[in-house]
Amino acid sequence: MGQHALIVGASSGIGAALAREMAFEGYDVGLIARRTDRLAEVAERVRARGGVAAYRAADVNDPEQLQAAITALEEVLGPVEVLIANAGIGENTDAANLDLAHVRRVLRTNLEGVVLAIGAVLPAMTRRGHGRIAAVSSIAGMRPIPQIAAYGASKAGVSAFLEGLRADLRGTGVTVTDLCPGYVRTDMLKVEGALPPFTMEADDTARRMVRALLAGRDSLVFPWPLALASRLAALLPDALLGPVLRRLAPKPPPALPG
Amino acid sequence: MPGHVIITGASVGIGAALARSLASAGYSVGLIARRQALLEALASDLTRGGAKAAWAVADVADEASMRAAFESLEAELGPCEVMIANAGVLAFQRPESFDPQVAVNILRVNVEGAITAAAVALPGMLARRRGQLVVISSAAALRGLPGSYAYSASKSAVSSFFRSLAFDLADKGVAVTVVQPGFVATDMTASNTFPMPGTWQASELADVIVARVQRGGGGVLTTPWFMSFALGLSRLIPAFLFDRAARWYFRLGEKS
Numbered sequence: 394m395g396q397h398a399l400i401v402g403a404s405s406g407i408g409a410a411l412a413r414e415m416a417f418e419g420y421d422v423g424l425i426a427r428r429t430d431r432l433a434e435v436a437e438r439v440r441a442r443g444g445v446a447a448y449r450a451a452d453v454n455d456p457e458q459l460q461a462a463i464t465a466l467e468e469v470l471g472p473v474e475v476l477i478a479n480a481g482i483g484e485n486t487d488a489a490n491l492d493l494a495h496v497r498r499v500l501r502t503n504l505e506g507v508v509l510a511i512g513a514v515l516p517a518m519t520r521r522g523h524g525r526i527a528a529v530s531s532i533a534g535m536r537p538i539p540q541i542a543a544y545g546a547s548k549a550g551v552s553a554f555l556e557g558l559r560a561d562l563r564g565t566g567v568t569v570t571d572l573c574p575g576y577v578r579t580d581m582l583k584v585e586g587a588l589p590p591f592t593m594e595a596d597d598t599a600r601r602m603v604r605a606l607l608a609g610r611d612s613l614v615f616p617w618p619l620a621l622a623s624r625l626a627a628l629l630p631d632a633l634l635g636p637v638l639r640r641l642a643p644k645p646p647p648a649l650p651g
Numbered sequence: 652m653p654g655h656v657i658i659t660g661a662s663v664g665i666g667a668a669l670a671r672s673l674a675s676a677g678y679s680v681g682l683i684a685r686r687q688a689l690l691e692a693l694a695s696d697l698t699r700g701g702a703k704a705a706w707a708v709a710d711v712a713d714e715a716s717m718r719a720a721f722e723s724l725e726a727e728l729g730p731c732e733v734m735i736a737n738a739g740v741l742a743f744q745r746p747e748s749f750d751p752q753v754a755v756n757i758l759r760v761n762v763e764g765a766i767t768a769a770a771v772a773l774p775g776m777l778a779r780r781r782g783q784l785v786v787i788s789s790a791a792a793l794r795g796l797p798g799s800y801a802y803s804a805s806k807s808a809v810s811s812f813f814r815s816l817a818f819d820l821a822d823k824g825v826a827v828t829v830v831q832p833g834f835v836a837t838d839m840t841a842s843n844t845f846p847m848p849g850t851w852q853a854s855e856l857a858d859v860i861v862a863r864v865q866r867g868g869g870g871v872l873t874t875p876w877f878m879s880f881a882l883g884l885s886r887l888i889p890a891f892l893f894d895r896a897a898r899w900y901f902r903l904g905e906k907s
Contacts, residue, residue, distance in 0.1 A: 456751065488819030489777060491770045493714055493763075500762060504808060505755055508801065512751025519747045537814035545815050546762065550808030553792070557800025560894035561746050611890055631871060635818050 395445060397470035399423040399463065401453060401510045402480025404431035406579030407529060410599035411477055412436075416444030418603060420475060423466035424448035425459070445470070453480045453506030463513045472517060477606065478510040478528040483581040483649035486542040496543045503547035508554060515558075518567050526562075527570040527606040528555055532619050533650045534573065536627040538638055544649055548573075552612075559611060568609035572602045575619035575650045582649065589650070591616045619650070655728040656864070657681035657721065659711050659768050660738030662689035664837030665787060668853035669735060672861045674702035681724035681731065682706040683717070683768075684738070703728060711738045711764030712756075714771075721771040730779065733864055734772035736765035737787040739805075741839050743798040743901075754801035761805035766812060773825070780824035783868040785860065786813045790833045790873060793882040797898040806831075814871065826868035832856055833878040844904030849875045 398415040402408040404426035412422045416439040424432050429450040436446035447469045451462035467473060481503045484495055507528045518524035533541060534548025552571050559569035576582060576592040593616060605613035614620040626634060656673050660666040662684035670680045674697045682690050682704065690706035697704040705727040707720035725731055739761045742753050769784050776782025791799060792806035810829050817827035834840060834847035835856055856874060863872060873879040885893055 456755075486815070486819075488816050489823065491766075491773055491816075493767060493770050496766050496770075497763060500758070500808070504762075504804065505758055508754045508758070508804070509751045512749050512754065515746050515749045534811070537811045537818070539815060539818035542812045542815035542819070546808040546812035549811035550758070550762070550804040553795040553807035554800050554804035556795025557797055557803045558746065558795070559890075560795070560797035560897050561800070563891060563894040563898070565746075567746075631814055631817065635821060639818060639821070 394471075395419045395421040396474035397421055397423055397467065397472060398475040398477070399425070399466060399473045399514070400477045400479060401425045401459075401506070402478070402529075403435055403448070404428050406581060407574070407577055407595050407598055407602075408477075408479040409435045410595040411479060411602065412439055412446065413442070414596075414599045414603045415475065415477075416442065416446065418607065421445035421447075421470045423463075423470050423473070425451050425453075425462050425466070426480070427452050453509060454501045456509050459509055460513050463510075472521065473514045473524070475525045475606070476510060476514050476518075476527065477602075478507040478526075480506045480510075481529060481547075481581075483544055485540050485649075486544070488542060499543040500547050500550075503544070504550040504554075507551050511558070519562070519565060523566040525568050525570070525606055525609065526555075526558075527572055527602070529572045529574070529602070530555070531650055532573050532575045532614060532623050535614070535623040537631070541649060568606075570606040570610055571612040572605065573612065573614040573620075574598050574602075575616055591619050653678040653865075654732035655679045655681060655725070655730060656733040656735060657683060657724055657731045657768075657772065658735045658737055659683045659709075659764070661706070662686050662693065664839060665832070665835060665853045665856060666735075666737040667693055668857035669737065669860060670697060670704070672854065672857040673864075674700065674704060676861055676865065678733075679703035679728045680705075681728050683709050683711070683720050683724070685710055711736075711767055712759040714767050717767050718771050725775075730775055731772050732776075732781070733783040733785060733868070734768055735785040735787070735860075736768040738764050738768075739787065739789075739839070741799065741802050744801065745798070754804075757801045757805050758808070761802070762808045762812070765809050769813070769816070776825050777823055782825045783828065783864060784813065784816070784820075784825060785828045785830065785864065785868060786810075788813070788829055788831050790831045790878040790882060792831055793873075793879060794885060796901065797894065798901045810871075817869070828860075828863055828868040829871045830856075830860055831871065831873040831879070833873075833875055845901050846903065849877065851875065
């Protein structure tokens with residue numbers, strides 16, 4: 394029997410592709426998301442290729458539900474050896490009509506959800522002295538840009554959380570990998586017409602993510618042209634970049650990276 | 652004629668220092684915090700000094716209480732021209748005993764609380780096409796740090812949110828200032844066991860922030876200046892070395 398790789402946010406997009414990829418690497422995959430029917434489909438596809446999969450429905454916003462689902466999956470698949478916290482939603486922020494319900498939805502799913510998922514496995518993993526923790530952040534967290542205040546904040550928060558946690562876990566046998574993709578073709582990418590620059594396919598994205606996290610790398614920021622552009626943009630002051638970014642930002646707002 | 656400034660987390664530390672500094676600069680100050688006794692004492696202190704001050708009890712993590720507090724302060728002191736989202740909490744955690752609820756509370760207060768303060772003040776400011784948002788983030792936003800990773804996450808998120816908002820509001824008459832202080836001597840940092848180089852007094856920081864508000868606000872203000880420089884340079888150190896050094900540093904003086 395393989396080791397337990399738990400994927401939170403596994404029902405579609407990058408998460409579903411991560412499930413297939415981890416199963417291909419020989420892991421038994423535990424799948425968590427809100428939609429049972431979609432989870433069943435993902436699990437069925439893993440099993441059809443000879444893999445082992447189990448799933449439980451839970452909302453990452455609900456700590457008790459999430460903990461119960463993880464406990465139930467650990468009973469079937471054993472202790473979580475690899476956690477990939479992937480659940481996330483993409484919504485643009487309308488600054489002129491700041492909607493707190495929208496802000497809470499984005500922050501609680503993308504940032505609190507990651508914190509809760511990690512919190513559910515962290516103490517046990519630390520005690521065992523081995524394990525891999527990864528979360529799907531985004532290139533959008535590397536530099537504040539217009540129109541996606543809440544989404545960008547949630548991803549900046551995830552990357553900072555992982556960075557600090559990694560510093561505490563360095564050398565303990567538990568690795569922490571920050572996965573920061575650019576644009577990926579999933580349901581989250583709501584575009585009509587031309588795709589954003591360097592859009593990647595979910596399968597290819599998942600493959601690269603799995604390789605990075607199984608190697609215990611600190612982070613994976615990709616594709617490289619967007620990574621380079623974001624790193625350079627992060628060095629420039631807002632006052633300098635503001636006029637450029639505002640001119641580049643299309644109306645309606647851009648599709649969300651990551 | 653300086654107008655009405657509302658401060659969250661006004662009862663102690665940087666918030667109280669801001670209230671005193673703003674009052675002596677002639678602003679009317681609206682004080683929001685959870686602890687009524689501290690607010691009352693501060694408000695009467697300011698009023699005795701000749702300033703206009705009012706207070707309202709609210710929890711920034713509770714939208715309804717924030718809306719009620721904001722409305723009562725505007726009724727008393729007039730339209731809010733500057734909202735200073737200052738309320739914040741800090742906790743140190745270890746991976747082996749990590750309690751996610753502690754982390755979630757930090758995020759709710761430091762991130763959602765600051766955004767709630769902005770959201771209740773923004774409609775009036777946008778209607779008047781005039782106003783300032785000031786958020787007290789932290790230099791911890793610049794890098795995730797061991798022990799305080801939930802705090803770093805919260806400050807990184809809140810800096811990112813308000814810097815993004817600044818772009819969107821630039822042509823709408825609302826200036827957004829993101830303050831990222833290094834170590835400041837307050838109750839929050841009093842129990843830190845590690846050395847805190849370049850520690851500022853809360854009153855020093857408050858004066859610098861008020862000067863920025865008087866000039867119309869806007870921009871990212873990191874204090875002392877070498878904090879952003881030092882944390883930027885820290886990225887040139889290989890992470891495996893920096894992480895171990897940082898972990899050692901932040902555990903200095905701790906009883907094991």
